[in-house]
Amino acid sequence: MSQFITLARPYARAAFGAAQDAQQLPAWSQALGFSAQIASEPQVAALLLNPQLTREQALMLLSPQGVDEAFTRFLGVLADARRLPLLPEIAALYEQLRAEAERIVLAKVTSASELPPGELDVIKAALAKRFGRQVDVTTEVDASLIGGAIIDAGDVVIDGSLKGKLARLQTALAG
Structure with a gap:
């Protein structure tokens, strides 16, 4: 678990920085929460580890409706780095950063x-x-x-x- 947190921390900081720059902390919080909830479902978690899952398929699966382009790009970075399974940890760390800032x-x-x-x-x-x-x-x-x-x-x-x-x-x- 601590390894996942260590891997997730830079992504959470990047997400927080992007959300803060765009003044979209609550919107990113909701989007990350949605994506993390889906990624934590056992069937989806297994699918995210499948090398045949394309970037586009992963983004369609994990992106909430009406989310801004910056969030979709963030998910794309996670998909390219094969870090989508870290979404629950990233979301939790993001919430800690947001709470600290607020x-x-x-x-x-x-x-x-x-x-x-x-x-x-x-x-x-x-x-x-x-x-x-x-x-x-x-x-x-x-x-x-x-x-x-x-x-x-x-x-x-x-x-x-x-x-x-x-x-x-x-x-x-x-x-």
């Missing part, structure tokens, strides 16, 4: 069960206060956490899950 913190809240909207708002407000920036929160449910939640905001991870507390208690008792 001073937004991307946070993921993984909880043992679905969070009520009011609780999610409280978490979002607390994170906004802590980071002094706008916070964009995505949620995920992982029943293996038993209870509580894990908040991942880039460099800051707050593990308030029951599973994490039990693991820390086990470590303390063993040591």
Whole structure:
């Protein structure tokens, strides 16, 4: 996985630079998200590795309707370099660059069960206060956490899950 990120990073930076120069950050975000979602489908991912897939076929498959020419050229560069399978990583790195430029913190809240909207708002407000920036929160449910939640905001991870507390208690008792 880290190899994919290393390979994807220069392409994500190039995409971000092109989008920023054209003042099209949201449009490129949508287009990359669309292309990445298609590229991550198992059948499409296998097809992208097929050497018989032509550049034009790949562009038809991955280009969203009505996208600007610069984005299509970007996909063409990826196709020529056989880097289309990296689209999910490129899109994720692009979103990180965009969030940084727009001073937004991307946070993921993984909880043992679905969070009520009011609780999610409280978490979002607390994170906004802590980071002094706008916070964009995505949620995920992982029943293996038993209870509580894990908040991942880039460099800051707050593990308030029951599973994490039990693991820390086990470590303390063993040591």
